[in-house]
Amino acid sequence: MDPMERLVADIRQHRCYNHPVFENWAANRPAPEVIGALFHQIQKFCASTRPGWDFPDALAKHGLLGESELLQEIVESEADHGPELARMAGFIVNQAAGEPVCPDVYDQADVEARLKAQSDRFLGGLPGYTPEDGLTVQARRAIAVFDRRKATDLDATYRNLGTALALEMISNNHLIPGEKDCLVDSGAYGASIDQPEMHYLLEHWGEVGAEQQHEKNAVAAVGAVLDERTEPLIRQGATEFLDALANLWDLLDSALLQSGHTRQLAGVG
Ligand SMILES: [Fe+2]
Ligand SMILES: [Fe+2]
Numbered sequence: 586m587d588p589m590e591r592l593v594a595d596i597r598q599h600r601c602y603n604h605p606v607f608e609n610w611a612a613n614r615p616a617p618e619v620i621g622a623l624f625h626q627i628q629k630f631c632a633s634t635r636p637g638w639d640f641p642d643a644l645a646k647h648g649l650l651g652e653s654e655l656l657q658e659i660v661e662s663e664a665d666h667g668p669e670l671a672r673m674a675g676f677i678v679n680q681a682a683g684e685p686v687c688p689d690v691y692d693q694a695d696v697e698a699r700l701k702a703q704s705d706r707f708l709g710g711l712p713g714y715t716p717e718d719g720l721t722v723q724a725r726r727a728i729a730v731f732d733r734r735k736a737t738d739l740d741a742t743y744r745n746l747g748t749a750l751a752l753e754m755i756s757n758n759h760l761i762p763g764e765k766d767c768l769v770d771s772g773a774y775g776a777s778i779d780q781p782e783m784h785y786l787l788e789h790w791g792e793v794g795a796e797q798q799h800e801k802n803a804v805a806a807v808g809a810v811l812d813e814r815t816e817p818l819i820r821q822g823a824t825e826f827l828d829a830l831a832n833l834w835d836l837l838d839s840a841l842l843q844s845g846h847t848r849q850l851a852g853v854g
Contacts, residue, residue: 588811588812588816589804589807589808589811590697592750592807592811592816592819592820592823593750593754593804596750596751596754596822596827597754597758599751599824599827599831600831601755601759601828601830601831601834602754602755602758602759602827603759604759604831604834604835604838605761606834606837606838606839606842607759607763607764607766607767608763608766608767609838609842609843610623610767610842611767611771613768613842613843614673614773615681615841616668616681617678617679617681617682617686618703618706618707619703619707619841619842620674620677620678620681620703621674621678621686621699621700621702621703621704622700622703622704622706622707622708622841623703623837623842624674624677624678624700625697625700625703625704626644626704626720626721626724626833626837627674627720628667628671628674628697628700629718629719629720629724629835630668630724630727630728630730630746630830630833631632631661631670632667633661633727633728633731634663634696634731634752635660635663635666635667636660636731636734637657637659637660637665637734638731638734638735639734639735639737640656640658640720640734640742640745640749641653641654641656641657642737643736643737643741643745644656644740644742644806645672645740646737647739647742649742649806649809649810651806651809652746652806652810654781655803655805655806656749656802656803656806658798658802659749659753659799659802662795662798662799663795666785666788666789667693668691668693669784669785669788670785671690671693671696671697671700672691672693672782672784672785673687673768673782673783673784673785673786674696674700675687675690675699675700675782676690676697676776676780676782676783677701677768677774677776678700680741680774680775680776681773681774686699687699698818701719704719705719707841708721708840708841709839710724711840713725713838714792721833721836722767723833723835723836724831724833726829726832726833727826727829727830727832727833729829730748730825730826731748733745733748733822740818743810743815743818743819743822744818744819744821744822744825745822746803746806746807746810746815746819746822747818747819747820747821747822747823747824747826748822748823748825748826749803749806749807749822750803750804750806750807750819750823751822751823751824751826751827752803752826753796753799753800753802753803753804754800754803755827755830756789756796756799756800757794757797757799757800758795758800759794760785761789761790761794762790764786765778765790768783768786769783771775773832778790807819821834822840
């Protein structure tokens with residue numbers, strides 16, 4: 586196996602890549618209030634992965650011009666995904682509740698405030714939860730991995746490439762397919778991928794989805810620079826991200842999907 590194939594295979598073996606959080610969501614049918622809390626944490630994490638900060642420029646500065654272009658393409662394709670994710674989240678909460686809990690799913694700020702209120706309610710008592718932004722310790726750690734994109738030294742730049750590879754592999758093969766399974770294919774929310782409110786999934790999922798192209802770009806960028814010197818840094822960047830996201834999934838799974846909130850709230854309108 587060549588080094589790039591081995592790296593990709595190792596990322597696929599990480600427990601984050603096969604985390605059961607979306608299967609448990611589909612099986613446990615969380616109450617609409619719990620779905621709000623889940624989407625708040627997911628939304629905050631996803632938002633942190635979109636900006637490129639100084640990462641594409643740092644690649645160019647170090648002479649990695651082709652790689653810089655590949656990463657810049659990913660960053661540009663993420664524009665406008667925040668409002669679309671909020672729209673889908675608000676729509677799913679409404680469908681789960683059977684009433685317009687989020688009265689205007691096109692009002693991103695309003696939807697996000699309602700999601701945060703549910704996060705505060707269910708997760709606010711956890712040690713380290715910050716009420717200003719509604720972040721759990723685990724979400725904050727996963728988000729912090731992307732702060733490294735503000736550093737431009739060569740080692741940080743290689744770590745960022747490893748993080749980008751793992752992120753795009755996870756998005757294309759676990760996160761987006763997991764959301765499609767539990768939000769659409771489960772049939773739990775009467776949602777179809779063709780509905781305008783579900784455009785986020787249509788945009789991201791499958792053969793022509795954004796994530797397929799992002800993964801190709803990330804594989805090409807890492808493949809071009811992977812050698813004995815860079816591999817340890819690239820692997821560090823990938824592992825740091827995969828560990829942090831797996832810990833966030835563990836928390837959401839145990840606090841919101843396995844804890845009894847689902848059943849406890851089952852009778853609540
Ligand atoms: Fe996106
Ligand atoms: Fe992506």
